[in-house]
Amino acid sequence: MIKVNKEAMEYKEGITVQDVLNEKKYTFRLITVVVNGKIVPRDEYSSYKINDGDNIDVIHIMSGG
Numbered sequence: 001m002i003k004v005n006k007e008a009m010e011y012k013e014g015i016t017v018q019d020v021l022n023e024k025k026y027t028f029r030l031i032t033v034v035v036n037g038k039i040v041p042r043d044e045y046s047s048y049k050i051n052d053g054d055n056i057d058v059i060h061i062m063s064g065g
Helices: 017-023
Strands: 002-004 007-009 031-035 038-040 055-060
Touching: 017 031, 017 055
Parallel strands: 002 055
Antiparallel strands: 002 007, 031 038, 031 055
C-alpha cells in the first residue's frame, strides 16, 4: 500500500511517479511531486520507481498576483 496525498492506493510492482499521476488523473501542468520528503525532478517522473509503503505528496503550484 502507498499513500498519495494521505489517501491509500494499492501498490503495483514497477509503478512510477508518472503512473501514479495518470491513475489519480492529475493533469494540472504545474505540480511538484514529493516522495518520502524528497522532491522528484519532473524529468524523472516516468523513471522514478515507487516502493511499497512510500508516501507521495502531489502539490499543485498556483501563481497569482
